[in-house]
Amino acid sequence: MIKNRVATPNGYGDIDKSNISSVKKHRYIASFILLPFLYVLSVFLACAFGSSTVPIEKVILVLKQELFGIVSEIITPSDIYIVWNLRFPRALLALAAGGGLAVAGAAMQSVTKNVMADPYVLGISSGALAFVSIGFMIGGVMLNTKWFLPLMAFGGALFALLMVFAVGGFSNTSSPARLVLSGLAVSITLNAVGQYGIYNAKNISSSNAVVSWMMGSLGGSRWADVWIPILSSLLGTAFFLLNARSFDLMTLGDETAISLGVNTRHLKRLAFIVVAMMCGVSVASCGIIGLVGFMVPHIVRFITGTEHRRVFPLSFLVGGIFLVCMDILARIILAPNELPIGILTALCGGPYFVWLLRKNKGRG
Amino acid sequence: MQLRLETKQLNYSIDGFDILKGISINVEDKKMVGIIGPNGSGKTTLLKHIYRALPSEYKKVFIDGRDIENYTHKQSARKLTVVRQENSSDFDFTVEKMVLLGRAPYRRSFESYTKEDMQFADDALNAIGMEAYRYRSFNTLSGGEKQRVLIARSLAQQADIFVLDEPTNHLDVHYQWSIMALIRRLNTTVLGVYHNLNLAAQFCDELYVLCSGHVVASGTPKEVLTPKLMAEVFGVEADIMQLKNGRLQLVINEAMTAQ
Numbered sequence: 145m146i147k148n149r150v151a152t153p154n155g156y157g158d159i160d161k162s163n164i165s166s167v168k169k170h171r172y173i174a175s176f177i178l179l180p181f182l183y184v185l186s187v188f189l190a191c192a193f194g195s196s197t198v199p200i201e202k203v204i205l206v207l208k209q210e211l212f213g214i215v216s217e218i219i220t221p222s223d224i225y226i227v228w229n230l231r232f233p234r235a236l237l238a239l240a241a242g243g244g245l246a247v248a249g250a251a252m253q254s255v256t257k258n259v260m261a262d263p264y265v266l267g268i269s270s271g272a273l274a275f276v277s278i279g280f281m282i283g284g285v286m287l288n289t290k291w292f293l294p295l296m297a298f299g300g301a302l303f304a305l306l307m308v309f310a311v312g313g314f315s316n317t318s319s320p321a322r323l324v325l326s327g328l329a330v331s332i333t334l335n336a337v338g339q340y341g342i343y344n345a346k347n348i349s350s351s352n353a354v355v356s357w358m359m360g361s362l363g364g365s366r367w368a369d370v371w372i373p374i375l376s377s378l379l380g381t382a383f384f385l386l387n388a389r390s391f392d393l394m395t396l397g398d399e400t401a402i403s404l405g406v407n408t409r410h411l412k413r414l415a416f417i418v419v420a421m422m423c424g425v426s427v428a429s430c431g432i433i434g435l436v437g438f439m440v441p442h443i444v445r446f447i448t449g450t451e452h453r454r455v456f457p458l459s460f461l462v463g464g465i466f467l468v469c470m471d472i473l474a475r476i477i478l479a480p481n482e483l484p485i486g487i488l489t490a491l492c493g494g495p496y497f498v499w500l501l502r503k504n505k506g507r508g
Numbered sequence: 509m510q511l512r513l514e515t516k517q518l519n520y521s522i523d524g525f526d527i528l529k530g531i532s533i534n535v536e537d538k539k540m541v542g543i544i545g546p547n548g549s550g551k552t553t554l555l556k557h558i559y560r561a562l563p564s565e566y567k568k569v570f571i572d573g574r575d576i577e578n579y580t581h582k583q584s585a586r587k588l589t590v591v592r593q594e595n596s597s598d599f600d601f602t603v604e605k606m607v608l609l610g611r612a613p614y615r616r617s618f619e620s621y622t623k624e625d626m627q628f629a630d631d632a633l634n635a636i637g638m639e640a641y642r643y644r645s646f647n648t649l650s651g652g653e654k655q656r657v658l659i660a661r662s663l664a665q666q667a668d669i670f671v672l673d674e675p676t677n678h679l680d681v682h683y684q685w686s687i688m689a690l691i692r693r694l695n696t697t698v699l700g701v702y703h704n705l706n707l708a709a710q711f712c713d714e715l716y717v718l719c720s721g722h723v724v725a726s727g728t729p730k731e732v733l734t735p736k737l738m739a740e741v742f743g744v745e746a747d748i749m750q751l752k753n754g755r756l757q758l759v760i761n762e763a764m765t766a767q
Contacts, residue, residue: 253598254599257597257598257599258598259598259599385618386617386618387617387618388617388618389609389612389615389617389618389619390612390617392601392609392612393609393612395597395598395599396594396597396599396609397594397595397597398561399556399559399561399590399592399673400590400592400594402559402560402561402581403559403560403561403585403588403589403590403592403671404585404609404610404612404613404665405580405581405582405584405585405586405612405613406581406612407580407581445599449600449601449602449605450599450600450601450605451601451605453618
């Protein structure tokens with residue numbers, strides 16, 4: 145069936161478009177060679193750069209020593225501490241959070257049939273934030289367990305999703321504008337709850353850390369903190385990948401998806417739970433990092449088209465690389481101080497959001 | 509005659525307001541059956557029950573004699589295919605990918621399409637004469653072209669009961685007639701909702717007339733489409749002429765004023 149060139153029907157004369165499918169396939173294959181390379185490279189860079197620079201050769205030696213037990217004499221204990229105890233787990237957290245948020249965003253865009261959808265825009269992140277801050281208030285000794293805050297965040301994310309649902313943001317007839325407004329309403333309310341919780345949480349020793357967490361920060365992540373986010377974004381991505389074609393069908397609307405064999409009610413319910421898990425865990429570990437889930441799927445669909453069996457894995461890779469790079473920037477712009485990464489992602493995502501709104505002006 | 513599709517005493521209400529009241533319809537094998545009725549009579553709601561977009565109660569809708577609730581969604585999608593009017597979307601597929609989605613009921617969600625799937629998609633595109641559009645983006649097509657691609661998707665779906673949810677409503681007369689002719693040439697079982705009564709009269713073997721959630725008449729177009737029914741149900745004064753080729757032609761003279 146593979147014909148590379150096909151005569152275009154008269155009157156449309158757009159020769160380039162006739163090849164669009166094979167072009168996107170080539171791009172897809174190319175990106176699957178290029179992206180893993182960038183993925184690994186970004187981790188090396190993240191280990192090298194920061195308030196003090198560790199030369200790349202030393203980074204490689206440290207990782208060799210810690211991962212494969214090849215002992216090296218050149219590296220100092222402080223190199224090992226910086227690279228292995230601070231920067232490497234932090235890079236892993238960035239990969240997990242960025243990948244997870246991007247995949248969750250791609251899934252929400254399909255479920256809502258709306259390219260504006262994103263965990264941040266829909267208020268899901270605010271819901272997680274609100275519940276985490278309530279967790280700070282009432283947590284007590286439970287705060288010492290690793291699962292408490294992620295669970296609260298998951299509950300909050302799910303709560304926000306259900307609220308957007310109740311406001312009517314997800315109904316079949318609702319316009320993109322209504323969805324975004326529903327998300328805004330939920331987000332404003334839950335943000336207030338979150339801020340109240342933080343304000344009242346007397347038992348938090350350093351308010352600085354909490355403020356930077358609220359604005360999104362990967363700082364302070366250690367090995368012990370990265371496993372839950374890694375697990376959650378890998379499991380979530382696997383779930384969406386296994387259901388990839390159903391998400392293709394969902395973009396065509398619920399009725400069409402049903403008529404092509406998708407049990408949409410069931411799938412949506414599961415998707416909400418998985419999205420809430422991915423976003424909640426991400427918020428619990430690194431705060432609100434907005435608009436990654438909004439931008440990355442756009443870039444990926446531009447490269448490779450709408451098919452989700454390509455969109456999900458590429459989003460996972462691109463989202464991870466993007467967040468690692470943003471985190472490097474966040475560390476070096478104001479070095480030795482750190483900029484909350486959420487500020488940077490919002491600075492990228494906001495203008496893009498505006499641009500997309502203008503581009504889609506014609507549609508309600 | 510073999511019964512393919514059936515509803516038995518189907519009721520449906522939203523917020524205590526009855527939309528469908530005891531609807532029973534039968535669609536026999538290879539017959540084209542039409543549902544007509546004024547706005548708000550429940551036509552589309554009825555179809556949505558049949559293609560599962562609305563929850564159906566048990567023992568109300570049957571495909572090949574078996575309760576639709578006893579089919580999985582994929583199983584029913586191999587029996588019954590829907591042609592709707594596709595709304596514009598933020599997401600884009602090539603024509604080929606759009607047609608291949610018709611194979612989704614036969615594949616697991618992460619499985620690749622097989623050679624057989626490609627062949628069905630090829631055949632479907634050939635059948636509607638759009639093989640040259642294979643790599644075009646679906647969103648750039650005209651309304652009539654889109655509708656033909658969706659019919660190709662239904663063909664690739666290899667389901668032999670077609671449900672038409674006003675797929676030609678927004679099209680110009682040429683496409684309205686040519687798409688219906690295309691569907692009739694498939695010689696398959698068709699249940700459709702029609703707004704254009706002349707189209708329904710031309711292409712249907714049997715009509716059901718819905719009014720306020722009731723079936724008020726059913727039979728061949730000739731039996732059903734009478735000046736009396738046009739006045740009572742549709743609120744128009746109409747002449748119904750029989751053409752030389754045996755088909756009916758409705759001429760609407762005027763809308764009757766409400767009493």
